[in-house]
Amino acid sequence: MLRNRILVAALVAAGTLAAPPTFAEPQTPSVQQLLQRLEQLEKEVQELRKEKAAEAESLSTERISEAEPEITTRLKAVEQDVQAMKKPSSLAEKLDGVAVEAALTTVWQHANGLPHGADGPKDKLNYRADLTVEVPLEEVGVVEQKLFGHVRIGQGQGLNDPLGMLGHFNVPNAAAFSASGANPNDSVAILGQAWYQAGIPFGENKKHRVEVTLGKMDIFGFFDQNEAAGDEATQFLNGVFVHNPLLDVGGEVGADENGFQPGAIVSYLNESDGAEPWRLSLGVFGSGDEGSNYQKTGDTPLLIAQAEKTFKFFGGRAGNYRLYAWSRRDVPRFYNDAYSSRHTGVGLSFDQQFGDGIKLFGRYGHLVKGKLPFDRAATLGVEINGGYWNRASDALGVAGAWLRASSAYKRNGGEGYLSADSYEAGTPDFTFRPSGAEKVAEIYYRIHLTPNFSLSPDVQWIKRGGANPDADNVTIVGVRANVSY
Numbered sequence: 001m002l003r004n005r006i007l008v009a010a011l012v013a014a015g016t017l018a019a020p021p022t023f024a025e026p027q028t029p030s031v032q033q034l035l036q037r038l039e040q041l042e043k044e045v046q047e048l049r050k051e052k053a054a055e056a057e058s059l060s061t062e063r064i065s066e067a068e069p070e071i072t073t074r075l076k077a078v079e080q081d082v083q084a085m086k087k088p089s090s091l092a093e094k095l096d097g098v099a100v101e102a103a104l105t106t107v108w109q110h111a112n113g114l115p116h117g118a119d120g121p122k123d124k125l126n127y128r129a130d131l132t133v134e135v136p137l138e139e140v141g142v143v144e145q146k147l148f149g150h151v152r153i154g155q156g157q158g159l160n161d162p163l164g165m166l167g168h169f170n171v172p173n174a175a176a177f178s179a180s181g182a183n184p185n186d187s188v189a190i191l192g193q194a195w196y197q198a199g200i201p202f203g204e205n206k207k208h209r210v211e212v213t214l215g216k217m218d219i220f221g222f223f224d225q226n227e228a229a230g231d232e233a234t235q236f237l238n239g240v241f242v243h244n245p246l247l248d249v250g251g252e253v254g255a256d257e258n259g260f261q262p263g264a265i266v267s268y269l270n271e272s273d274g275a276e277p278w279r280l281s282l283g284v285f286g287s288g289d290e291g292s293n294y295q296k297t298g299d300t301p302l303l304i305a306q307a308e309k310t311f312k313f314f315g316g317r318a319g320n321y322r323l324y325a326w327s328r329r330d331v332p333r334f335y336n337d338a339y340s341s342r343h344t345g346v347g348l349s350f351d352q353q354f355g356d357g358i359k360l361f362g363r364y365g366h367l368v369k370g371k372l373p374f375d376r377a378a379t380l381g382v383e384i385n386g387g388y389w390n391r392a393s394d395a396l397g398v399a400g401a402w403l404r405a406s407s408a409y410k411r412n413g414g415e416g417y418l419s420a421d422s423y424e425a426g427t428p429d430f431t432f433r434p435s436g437a438e439k440v441a442e443i444y445y446r447i448h449l450t451p452n453f454s455l456s457p458d459v460q461w462i463k464r465g466g467a468n469p470d471a472d473n474v475t476i477v478g479v480r481a482n483v484s485y
Contacts, residue, residue: 097136102485104129105175105233109159109458109478115166126156126176130233132193143198150193150218152177152258155186159476167466169374169403169438171239171249172476174232178257192260193217207272213265219253219285222265223306223324227351228361228383229399233482235383237458238442240401244347245377246365247326252343252372254287254302254328261285261292263302275318278309287328302328319352333371335412343370357385361399367406374438374467375406393448401440405467410434434467444480456480 106127114122130152137145154177163172179188195215202208213222220230224244229235232242239249247253255261263285271277282305286297306324313319324347330340347365354360360382367375381399386392410433444458460476 099132099134100485101132102130103233104483106481107158107173107175107237107478108480109173109476111159111162111172111474111476113462113472113474114162115472122162124156124158124173126154126158126173128152128154128175128177128233130192142202143200145196145198148193148195148197148215148217149191151189152179152192153187153189154179155188163462163465163474166471167373167468168462168474169240169245169249169466170401170440170462172237172460172462173478174237174239174242174248175480178259190258191216192258203272207270207274209269209271211265211267211269213267214263216260216262217265218260219255219263219283219304220248220259222267222281222283223304224322224347224349224363225308225320226349226361226363227320228359228397229351229363229379229381233480233484234446234454234456236381236397236399236442236444237456237478237480238401238440238460240377240403240440241379241381241399241442244349244363244365245374245379245401245403246345246347246367246372250365250367250372250374250377252302252326252328252331252345252367253285253304254292254300254331256292261287261302262294262297275312276310278307281306281308288330288332300328300330302326313352314354317353317355319350322349324348331370334373334409335371341370343372344368345370357387359383359385371408372406373409374403376402376404376437378402391447393451395446396444397446398443399441402437403440403467404437405434409467433469435469436464436467438465438467439463452483452485454482456482 104127106125108123108125110124111122130150132148132150135147135149137147139145156176157178158173158176160171160173160176163170177188179190193216195213195217197211197213199209199211202210220243224247226243229241230243232239236242239245242248253261263283265281265283267279267281269277269279283303285302285304286292286294286300287302288296288300290296291298291300304324304326306322308320308322311319311321325345326347327342327344329342331343333339333341345365345367347363349361349363351359351361360380362380363378365377379399379401381397384396384398386394386396439462441461442458444456446454446456448454456479458476458478458480460478462474462476465471465474
C-alpha cells in the first residue's frame with residue numbers, strides 16, 4: 001500500500017496524471033437546421049424517382065441510347081447478345097433432321113456395230129443433275145411424318161434411241177434424261193418426286209411400324225431395290241441391270257418418260273429381330289401414257305406387292321431378298337395399240353454379301369399373262385470392293401443379262417421393230433424370225449479421285465439384239481463422271 005501511494009505522489013508531482021476531463025452539454029438542433037436537412041432528403045428522393053422512371057422507360061424499348069442509365073444500357077446489350085446467340089440455335093433446331101443430297105452425272109458413250117445411218121452419230125454425251133430434300137415434320141402423337149422432294153435437270157438421251165430403233169430390248173444408258181427429247185437444244189428441269197409419308201411405330205420397344213406413302217414417286221425406291229445394282233449414277237449403267245428388266249425397260253410399271261408416277265403405298269415393318277428384319281408392302285400406281293401423268297390415274301392402275309427379308313448367310317453376312325408380284329390393267333399390245341390386255345407377273349431380287357468386299361446380286365422376272373417382246377428375264381452379277389488391291393473406295397462390277405423373246409413376238413416376226421438390214425435400208429422388213437434371247441454383258445470400274453468425285457470407265461456387249469439372229473453384235477464403250485454430295 002505504501003509503495004502505491006508513493007508512486008501516485010510521484011506521478012502527480014511530475015504532471016503525468018491530468019485532472020479528470022469535463023464534458024460540454026449537448027446542443028439541441030434548431031428548427032431551421034431540421035428544415036434544411038428535410039429539404040435535402042426530399043431532393044435526393046426526387047432524383048431517385050427520376051432515375052427509376054428513366055430506367056423503366058429505357059427497358060420498355062429495345063433501342064440503346066447513350067443517354068440511358070449505365071445499368072440499363074448494359075442489361076439491354078446483354079439481352080441482345082443472348083437473342084443473337086439464340087437465333088442460330090433456333091434455325092439449327094428447325095433444320096435438324098433435314099437431309100439434302102445432290103449429284104451431277106455426265107456420260108459419254110461410243111457404239112461399235114450399229115448399222116450405217118443409225119440415228120446420227122455413234123458418239124453420245126448427256127448429263128443429269130439430281131437434288132433431293134427430305135424434311136421431317138412435327139410429330140402428331142405417335143405419328144412420325146416427313147416430306148420428300150426430288151428435282152431433276154438434264155439434257156441428252158444418249159444411245160438409247162439408236163438401239164431402240166433397231167429393236168433392242170436393253171437400254172444402254174439409264175442415266176440419260178428423256179425429258180430433253182422434245183427439244184435437244186433445251187436443258188430441262190422437272191419435279192420428279194414429291195411425296196408424303198406417315199410412320200406409326202408400335203409394340204414392344206417400337207419394333208413394329210406401319211408406313212403410308214402418298215404422292216408422285218419412283219416406284220423402285222420402294223420395290224425391287226438392290227444394294228449392288230440399283231443406282232445408274234454410280235453402279236451399272238445399262239437399264240437391264242439397274243432394275244428388273246420386265247418392270248423397267250420392258251415397261252411393265254408404266255411410268256412416265258422420266259421414270260416417275262403417282263401412287264400410294266402401305267407397308268408393315270417388323271424389326272423384332274434386329275439382325276433379320278422383314279417388311280410387307282402393297283402399292284397402287286397410276287400407269288400408262290395418261291395414268292402416269294395425272295390425266296386418268298385411276299383408269300389403268302398398277303398393283304404391286306412385295307415381301308422382303310434380311311437373312312444372315314455365309315458366316316453371318318447380310319443378304320436382302322425380295323419377292324414381288326404385279327398386275328396392270330389395259331396394257332396396249334406392243335404390236336397393235338388398238339388392243340389391250342391385263343398383264344401379271346412375278347419377280348425376285350437379291351443382294352448378298354459374300355466375303356468382306358464381295359456382293360453378289362441377281363434378279364428374275366416372269367410375265368405370267370400379257371404380251372411383251374420378251375417375257376422372261378434374268379440378271380446376275382457381282383460388285384467387288386477395291387480394298388482387295390488397296391483401293392477401298394473403288395469398286396469393280398461385272399454382270400450379265402438374258403432376255404428371252406416371247407412367243408407373241410416370235411409369231412409377229414418382230415412386228416413393230418426393225419432388223420439391222422431393214423433399218424439401214426430405211427424401210428420396214430418383218431421377214432426375219434426372232435429366236436432365242438438377247439444377251440447383255442457389262443463391266444465397269446469406279447475410281448474415286450476424291451471423296452465426292454468418281455470416274456467409271458464402262459464397257460457393254462450386246463449379242464442377238466432384239467432376239468434377231470441376224471443382228472450384229474454391238475459393243476459400247478463409255479466413261480461416266482459423278483459428283484455427289
